[in-house]
Amino acid sequence: MEIKQNEIIEFMRSNGIKPSYQRIKIYEYLVKNRNHPTTEIIYHNLIKKIPTFSRTTVYNTMELFIKRGIVSMISIDEKEARFDADTSVHAHFMCTICKNIYDIPVKSGEVNISGLKGFKVSENHINFKGICKSCSKHNKSEIN
Amino acid sequence: MEIKQNEIIEFMRSNGIKPSYQRIKIYEYLVKNRNHPTTEIIYHNLIKKIPTFSRTTVYNTMELFIKRGIVSMISIDEKEARFDADTSVHAHFMCTICKNIYDIPVKSGEVNISGLKGFKVSENHINFKGICKSCSKHNKSEIN
DNA sequence: GTATCTGCAAAACATTTGCAATTCT
DNA sequence: AGAATTGCAAATGTTTTGCAGATAC
Numbered sequence: 001m002e003i004k005q006n007e008i009i010e011f012m013r014s015n016g017i018k019p020s021y022q023r024i025k026i027y028e029y030l031v032k033n034r035n036h037p038t039t040e041i042i043y044h045n046l047i048k049k050i051p052t053f054s055r056t057t058v059y060n061t062m063e064l065f066i067k068r069g070i071v072s073m074i075s076i077d078e079k080e081a082r083f084d085a086d087t088s089v090h091a092h093f094m095c096t097i098c099k100n101i102y103d104i105p106v107k108s109g110e111v112n113i114s115g116l117k118g119f120k121v122s123e124n125h126i127n128f129k130g131i132c133k134s135c136s137k138h139n140k141s142e143i144n
Numbered sequence: 145m146e147i148k149q150n151e152i153i154e155f156m157r158s159n160g161i162k163p164s165y166q167r168i169k170i171y172e173y174l175v176k177n178r179n180h181p182t183t184e185i186i187y188h189n190l191i192k193k194i195p196t197f198s199r200t201t202v203y204n205t206m207e208l209f210i211k212r213g214i215v216s217m218i219s220i221d222e223k224e225a226r227f228d229a230d231t232s233v234h235a236h237f238m239c240t241i242c243k244n245i246y247d248i249p250v251k252s253g254e255v256n257i258s259g260l261k262g263f264k265v266s267e268n269h270i271n272f273k274g275i276c277k278s279c280s281k282h283n284k285s286e287i288n
Numbered sequence: 289g290t291a292t293c294t295g296c297a298a299a300a301c302a303t304t305t306g307c308a309a310t311t312c313t
Numbered sequence: 314a315g316a317a318t319t320g321c322a323a324a325t326g327t328t329t330t331g332c333a334g335a336t337a338c
Contacts, residue, residue: 020311020318039302052310054320059303076269078219079328080302093263104259111255115248116272119237120280123273125220126257130266164293164336183327198295203328223303224327293336300329310319 003031015068025050026061030071030085036092036101038080076101076127089124095132102132147175159212169194170205174215174229180236180245182224220245220271233268239276246276 008027012019025046030037037045039058047053062083065071074082076094082101091104104126111126152171156163169190174181181189183202191197206227209215218226220238226245235248248270255270 018312018317022319052320055302056304056320057318060319073222075219075222078217078225081222091257091259093260093265096266102263104257104263106257106259110257111270113235113248113250113254113270115235115250116237118277118280119246119248119272120275121237121272122240122275125269125271125273126255127269127271128260128263128265128267129269131264133262136262136264162292162337166294196295199327200295200329201293204294289338291336291338294334296331296333298330298332300327302325302327304323304325306321306323308319308321310317312317313315 001031001034003028011070015070017064017068017070022046022050022053022057023061023064026058027065027070027085030083034084034086034103036074036076036082036084038077038082040080042083072123074101074127075125076129091126091128093128093130093132095135096129097131097135100132104128145176145178147172155214159214161208161212161214166190166194166197166201167205167208170202171209171214171229174227178228178230178247180218180226180228182221182226184224186227216267218245218271219269220273235270235272237272237274237276239279240273241275241279244276248272 005024005028008024008031009019012023012027017023026042029042029045039055039062042058043053043055062071062073066073069087070085072084072087074084074092076082076092086103089106091106093102093104094100095102106126149168149172152168153163156167156171161167170186173186173189183199183206186202187197187199206215206217210217213231214229216228216231218228218236220226220236230247233250235250237246237248238244239246250270
């Protein structure tokens with residue numbers, strides 16, 4: 001993903017977030033690495049560039065980003081939270097073999113649950129687990 | 145929910161689970177209280193009846209139940225895991241005001257995500273958050 | 289009598305909190 | 314200077330692990 005610092009700063013300001021150096025780097029990481037990282041992954045990657053960087057800042061910043069709606073939390077992996085800079089409606093699929101998390105597009109009308117009538121839905125978390133295409137192939141060839 | 149100990153024992157055996165006293169009580173609790181309890185809630189309720197009962201046993205037992213497929217884990221509340229003895233396909237809705245977790249039926253065809261083609265889905269976790277019917281009413285009357 | 293199950297105590301993690309130092313305007 | 318942000322260190326809360334004793338077949 002290509003994104004310029006200027007655009008990030010602009011984007012943060014328009015969402016009521018003061019663009020500190022740490023916040024910019026964190027958001028930049030999220031946009032450039034669409035890998036649904038954990039707090040630890042973000043910390044691990046940015047401590048290289050920012051020697052005084054702390055986990056607390058990641059926690060603080062994620063909380064702020066979520067409150068301002070520019071990041072959403074994914075709880076597909078019950079051990080630790082993961083984050084996604086793509087806040088549009090989409091599902092996730094986690095492969096139980098390779099542990100990869102895939103973004104799954106959800107087209108309009110593909111999720112239409114009549115039982116939700118009367119509930120005011122503000123967040124949706126649609127997560128699947130199983131075996132991804134790539135791991136299915138490998139398994140097949142091993143068996144045959 | 146009405147269920148007899150005999151039925152539970154039968155059911156466990158048919159799923160390859162040795163029916164110990166603790167396991168029976170835990171499963172009985174899950175079936176009679178369809179409230180998606182946390183480990184702590186289960187522990188808290190059963191320690192009353194089993195003075196030597198331990199949290200470890202709850203963790204061990206839930207792991208076993210999940211492995212044998214008679215219970216599923218709900219991660220709608222990222223703080224702690226919740227459990228559901230209803231393993232059929234259905235969604236969950238957590239009210240951000242009253243914190244209640246509702247079971248939402250999902251009829252055949254209501255979730256049909258074409259982007260999942262090629263993925264072998266073995267688990268689905270469809271969770272929503274927002275304001276439930278009851279809390280919506282109260283809010284409305286406060287505002288008007 | 290051997291396997292399994294249970295439960296205590298300690299350890300391991302992820303996350304939160306308090307607060308002092310730093311940074312920004 | 315004043316307000317917000319950062320980050321260290323300690324606390325918290327959930328879950329896991331090691332192991333000894335209890336229980337079941």
